Amino acid sequence: MEAILPDLKGKKLIVWLRRDLRLRDNAAIAAAVETGAEIICLYVLEEHAKLRGLGGASLWWLDKSLKSLRSDVSSRGGKLICRKGDPGAVVMDLVKEIDAAGVYWGRRYGRAERDIDGHLKETLANDGLCAESFTTALLTEPWTIKTSSGGYYKVFTPYWRAVKTCYEAPAPFPAPEKLGGQGIDGDRIEDWGLHPTDPDWSSGFDDKWTPGEDGAVARLQRFLDNGLREYKSARNRPDLEDGTSGLSPHLAFGEISPAQIWRSVTSKINHGFKQDDSAWTFLSEVVWREFSYVLLYHNPEMTRKNYNDRFDSMPWRPNASRLERWQKGQTGYPIVDAGMRQLWTTGWMHNRVRMIVASLLTKHLLTPWQDGEAWFWDTLVDADPASNACGWQWTAGSGADASPYFRVFNPITQGQKFDETGEYVRKWCPELAGLPDKHLHAPWEADQETLEKAGVTLGETYPKPIIDHSEGRQRALEAWDTLKKQEPA
Numbered sequence: 001m002e003a004i005l006p007d008l009k010g011k012k013l014i015v016w017l018r019r020d021l022r023l024r025d026n027a028a029i030a031a032a033v034e035t036g037a038e039i040i041c042l043y044v045l046e047e048h049a050k051l052r053g054l055g056g057a058s059l060w061w062l063d064k065s066l067k068s069l070r071s072d073v074s075s076r077g078g079k080l081i082c083r084k085g086d087p088g089a090v091v092m093d094l095v096k097e098i099d100a101a102g103v104y105w106g107r108r109y110g111r112a113e114r115d116i117d118g119h120l121k122e123t124l125a126n127d128g129l130c131a132e133s134f135t136t137a138l139l140t141e142p143w144t145i146k147t148s149s150g151g152y153y154k155v156f157t158p159y160w161r162a163v164k165t166c167y168e169a170p171a172p173f174p175a176p177e178k179l180g181g182q183g184i185d186g187d188r189i190e191d192w193g194l195h196p197t198d199p200d201w202s203s204g205f206d207d208k209w210t211p212g213e214d215g216a217v218a219r220l221q222r223f224l225d226n227g228l229r230e231y232k233s234a235r236n237r238p239d240l241e242d243g244t245s246g247l248s249p250h251l252a253f254g255e256i257s258p259a260q261i262w263r264s265v266t267s268k269i270n271h272g273f274k275q276d277d278s279a280w281t282f283l284s285e286v287v288w289r290e291f292s293y294v295l296l297y298h299n300p301e302m303t304r305k306n307y308n309d310r311f312d313s314m315p316w317r318p319n320a321s322r323l324e325r326w327q328k329g330q331t332g333y334p335i336v337d338a339g340m341r342q343l344w345t346t347g348w349m350h351n352r353v354r355m356i357v358a359s360l361l362t363k364h365l366l367t368p369w370q371d372g373e374a375w376f377w378d379t380l381v382d383a384d385p386a387s388n389a390c391g392w393q394w395t396a397g398s399g400a401d402a403s404p405y406f407r408v409f410n411p412i413t414q415g416q417k418f419d420e421t422g423e424y425v426r427k428w429c430p431e432l433a434g435l436p437d438k439h440l441h442a443p444w445e446a447d448q449e450t451l452e453k454a455g456v457t458l459g460e461t462y463p464k465p466i467i468d469h470s471e472g473r474q475r476a477l478e479a480w481d482t483l484k485k486q487e488p489a
């Protein structure tokens, strides 16, 4: 426990849940239980000029996740109170309405969120009420692990080494046995209209996802049973169902804690799991998420601004119709189009393919990374302020520890290497399914007879490439050269 907890028996205490929509292993809830107070779980659909609204796919997820949480709370005798509005005002209104002794919550790390929470803490303290915050979304707070010179890590590998050496997961926080809140008014989640309607593009989401805490725990178990062993080699294969864990949306909404994952995986390692290399590789990916939060915490502007400000003078060439072709999966590069369609249909895209599509957009098409980030924000069920900004800036070359700008992914060889059998492209671009493997990732190189046999007419049934690969690569390198020329001597 991080704070000295007061005795609040006979009183009411609010736990404001945000991106930690779970009852198990939730430090804020466990601490609230320790006080002896009646616990009221609150969720606020925040309306605040400085907060970035959730994207459509995230709202789809939130709808289901809250319904699942509502049922978990009610199975413990309580009621999840859902309200909408300015977060500080909504919380303070509820505090007054039920005469609560205070509010506990799990920390968040964006600038606007920290300002809102800091202000609320002050208001509560001024009223003589308790306000405590806890680590619920990360393994460690972004300010705790420092370099030998006392700064924060800007390079992943030494950060990962430091976490691996010094992090020890605390014992799991017990889930509450009993919760309160009956008789308090709240909104019906159904009335918030979070499920998309215009259009409802979410029908493919149901097949893939089970939002909520039970769904998260089940997905972790499935991955431990089926995916962890081969993770190191399979994690780059978009065609495999269990090549990666699929835990990202559950983590993004805090339906499972990274500590729960850490404990489960290290326990396997400690019990002689033979493929410990794979297990550590998996944990290192979980720590990429932590690293993104370290960067976001210390550079709150990086969701919109270049981490490396040399990129401020990048000669981007924004172009609405090219952006739209990319968004719709109509670039003429099969691996890119497969990824963009997977994203639209399922709300998720494989990490390898995210890098390929982001590279095509920011390098071949010289589109500002912010345009791609915004599309991902709207369409990913795992849209996360830290990981999304870092992923885009890493690929674009403007981020910390970024992929060098001159490393332009080749969408043809990337497809051939990571979707060797073509299963992924055939699934998401069925109009190409009849092409032989040899031509699947570069249909324009097939001769007329092969195309005809496969029922492919370039420019009609499937687009011609949006830009020639060599030309796109050359343009990107020339743009990069203009930045190099501005480099101080």
Ligand SMILES: Cc1cc2nc3c(=O)[nH]c(=O)nc-3n(C[C@H](O)[C@H](O)[C@H](O)COP(=O)(O)OP(=O)(O)OC[C@H]3O[C@@H](n4cnc5c(N)ncnc54)[C@H](O)[C@@H]3O)c2cc1C
Residues within 6 Å of the ligand: 235, 244, 245, 246, 247, 248, 249, 251, 252, 282, 285, 286, 287, 288, 289, 290, 292, 349, 350, 351, 352, 354, 355, 358, 376, 380, 382, 383, 384, 385, 387, 388, 389, 391, 392, 395
């Ligand atoms: C352009 C771009 C945008 C991205 N946007 C997001 C985003 O909005 N939200 C998001 O969660 N991830 C994002 N990522 C990172 C990564 O693609 C996803 O976390 C991963 O694909 C999720 O699938 P998984 O859960 O099966 O991952 P696994 O391989 O099973 O990894 C386990 C967990 O580790 C974390 N993780 C893995 N890779 C990364 C990474 N590169 N960076 C940060 N965390 C990672 C995730 O929480 C993931 O659930 C982005 C990557 C790129 C290149």
